[in-house]
Amino acid sequence: FHLSHKVSKIVPESCLLVVLGLIVGAILFLTKQENIHTLSADTFFLYLLPPIVVDAGYFMPNRAFFDNIGSILTYAVIGTLWNTCGISMSLYGCAQLGWLGSVSDISLLRCLLFGSLISAVDPVAVLAVFEEVHVNELLHITVFGESLLNDAVTVVLYHMFDAYNEIGEENIIAIDVVAGCASFFIVGLGGVLFGVIFGVITSFTTRFTDHVRVIEPLFVFVFSYLAYLTAEMFHLSGIMAAVFCGISMKNYVEANISQKSHTTIKYSMKMLSNMSETVIFMFLGLSTVNSYHDWNTGFVLFTLLFCLVYRGIGILVLTWALNRYRMVKYTKVDQFVMAYGGLRGAVAFSLVFLLDERHFPEKKAMITATICVIYFTVFLQGITIKPLVNLLHVKRSAKHKPSMTEQINERLIDHMMAAIEDITGHHGHHYWRDR
Numbered sequence: 001f002h003l004s005h006k007v008s009k010i011v012p013e014s015c016l017l018v019v020l021g022l023i024v025g026a027i028l029f030l031t032k033q034e035n036i037h038t039l040s041a042d043t044f045f046l047y048l049l050p051p052i053v054v055d056a057g058y059f060m061p062n063r064a065f066f067d068n069i070g071s072i073l074t075y076a077v078i079g080t081l082w083n084t085c086g087i088s089m090s091l092y093g094c095a096q097l098g099w100l101g102s103v104s105d106i107s108l109l110r111c112l113l114f115g116s117l118i119s120a121v122d123p124v125a126v127l128a129v130f131e132e133v134h135v136n137e138l139l140h141i142t143v144f145g146e147s148l149l150n151d152a153v154t155v156v157l158y159h160m161f162d163a164y165n166e167i168g169e170e171n172i173i174a175i176d177v178v179a180g181c182a183s184f185f186i187v188g189l190g191g192v193l194f195g196v197i198f199g200v201i202t203s204f205t206t207r208f209t210d211h212v213r214v215i216e217p218l219f220v221f222v223f224s225y226l227a228y229l230t231a232e233m234f235h236l237s238g239i240m241a242a243v244f245c246g247i248s249m250k251n252y253v254e255a256n257i258s259q260k261s262h263t264t265i266k267y268s269m270k271m272l273s274n275m276s277e278t279v280i281f282m283f284l285g286l287s288t289v290n291s292y293h294d295w296n297t298g299f300v301l302f303t304l305l306f307c308l309v310y311r312g313i314g315i316l317v318l319t320w321a322l323n324r325y326r327m328v329k330y331t332k333v334d335q336f337v338m339a340y341g342g343l344r345g346a347v348a349f350s351l352v353f354l355l356d357e358r359h360f361p362e363k364k365a366m367i368t369a370t371i372c373v374i375y376f377t378v379f380l381q382g383i384t385i386k387p388l389v390n391l392l393h394v395k396r397s398a399k400h401k402p403s404m405t406e407q408i409n410e411r412l413i414d415h416m417m418a419a420i421e422d423i424t425g426h427h428g429h430h431y432w433r434d435r
Helices: 006-012 015-030 041-059 063-065 069-096 108-118 123-133 137-167 174-208 215-234 238-256 259-288 295-324 331-340 346-354 361-393 403-424 429-434
Strands: none
Touching: 015 238, 015 259, 015 361, 041 137, 041 238, 041 259, 041 346, 041 429, 063 069, 063 108, 063 137, 063 238, 069 137, 108 123, 108 137, 108 174, 108 346, 108 361, 137 174, 137 238, 137 346, 174 238, 215 238, 215 259, 259 346, 295 331, 295 361, 331 361, 346 361
16 A cells, blocks of 8 residues: 555555455454454563664653653643543443443442553554654654654543442442542652663663674663563553653663764664554454454444543643643643544453453444444544645644754753743753753
């Protein structure tokens, strides 16, 4: 499909890969071999996701990310909590009214767990679409940063509600709720800490590789993956660890290694990330075609409706609050693109397959609903986002690289602003950036 420019201009690569996976999956299903080709949660979280998040962290535009970290965290944390609670409570209300058919006896805890996994805005799907669209840096970093950090929040909520389901709704006491709230912060901040530690170790190690330049890229890849695995081993956020490992080591590693090593790291990371994305989207299609489904029209339609409605409301309300304190405001068009860019993908798909059918008799219906939401967002929203960006005249990213004069002026202004903040005793983001 890369050779057909007419197709690739209209349909995102992610959609074409899913279609390819569907075709292969249909062939395997017809030949009774569908059970041997599924995207397991372990395969996704241990092998396919790490290269993508490490690449995202290493090549993250640090200045734009940290300048907008407040907004990104607001959308990622408060926005995810809002979506989870809104979707869960609404589905539970529909169940109590008997509108969900066979799923009408679902408990509130099971609704909360499903709401947490379906709120996962997938960085793989978002990155695949937004890189093709070339939206402006502010919009790109906000949506992409939110989708990355949103996953960490989603996984924490998922495991918390899963643990509550195992305990039993009637056995939950106050200390369990307190422990769950504490784990929400510990898992995320612990992941960040491990990422920074491994980033420092990588930066320090590459100072002594002058005589063994050939293994410099190896240190970067190994320590990044170790950050992810170590965090997961301690039940912390591996995604946060990998992202912040890449962010913290980038500038120091590039100053220590040779130009050849830098080129090797750059292209190897992009290659591994691209390969992982290709495999993920193909397996999404491949794993869809099987007999493990339970179609429930009410459950599917209400889930899709609530995902769209609460995403839109959350973006509007949070942006209204943020714009009161931001110097560069989010426009109405930016808000629409952010709401429209809430694509679901392999994260939600993998989490729903982790459910234990003994505790979740509605698992098959949840899988079917999740797949429908993923396909709706990836195909309909993914395909139409390009024409909408053109129609709404969304500001695009600048194609030119900043000149040396621009870079010097930017750094000079940063230092001057940091000095002014220091003199006035007001410690803003210029002060902390200068540290």
